[in-house]
Amino acid sequence: DGGITQSPKYLFRKEGQNVTLSCEQNLNHDAMYWYRQDPGQGLRLIYYSQIVNDFQKGDIAEGYSVSREKKESFPLTVTSAQKNPTAFYLCASSFDRNPYEQYFGPGTRLTVT
Amino acid sequence: RKEVEQDPGPFNVPEGATVAFNCTYSNSASQSFFWYRQDCRKEPKLLMSVYSSGNEDGRFTAQLNRASQYISLLIRDSKLSDSATYLCVVNRMDSSYKLIFGSGTRLLVRP
Numbered sequence: 001d002g003g004i005t006q007s008p009k010y011l012f013r014k015e016g017q018n019v020t021l022s023c024e025q026n027l028n029h030d031a032m033y034w035y036r037q038d039p040g041q042g043l044r045l046i047y048y049s050q051i052v053n054d055f056q057k058g059d060i061a062e063g064y065s066v067s068r069e070k071k072e073s074f075p076l077t078v079t080s081a082q083k084n085p086t087a088f089y090l091c092a093s094s095f096d097r098n099p100y101e102q103y104f105g106p107g108t109r110l111t112v113t
Numbered sequence: 114r115k116e117v118e119q120d121p122g123p124f125n126v127p128e129g130a131t132v133a134f135n136c137t138y139s140n141s142a143s144q145s146f147f148w149y150r151q152d153c154r155k156e157p158k159l160l161m162s163v164y165s166s167g168n169e170d171g172r173f174t175a176q177l178n179r180a181s182q183y184i185s186l187l188i189r190d191s192k193l194s195d196s197a198t199y200l201c202v203v204n205r206m207d208s209s210y211k212l213i214f215g216s217g218t219r220l221l222v223r224p
Binding site: 048107 | 208213
């Protein structure tokens, strides 16, 4: 089955630790995205990548880093510099020709204490 | 002012009811509009695009009013399974890859 997978579903970390969230897609999509969702708020774009080995900052990139070494994979690292890392993190992907039709993975709930 | 504003609800309606949500957007140059559906603690899924002339998909009708800068979603004959949060989404003008998500309107359909 084609789709987007994110792992793990739940993640707990201590403050000061970096953590990497996984995102893989087998939809042959060109573009991939990372969003963050906080309670009662809309999704906010962290980073996006239109093509392998290239990515752009979204609206809230500070404290996060990404890589895009393969078309299928777009991991997100939440660094210790991110002030409020506890959130629901969603990865998405789309075809280049229709970037507005984005397909989302099931998300990772990160809790940092 | 938020770029996309929605009434958070919840809208609590009985099965079979018709319910409508509105969403306003601030950038008059926006070109593309969408409704996404998000079930509790799940990922958003594209419900439908919104076209200038209005469009229908089964029990769902989406309309766009450019003059007043609002988008609407009408759900007829509500089902229990329609209970979810409905996100209004508008394209960003600084990049064709960027979307602005509203914070959502929650719908509860009761038996």
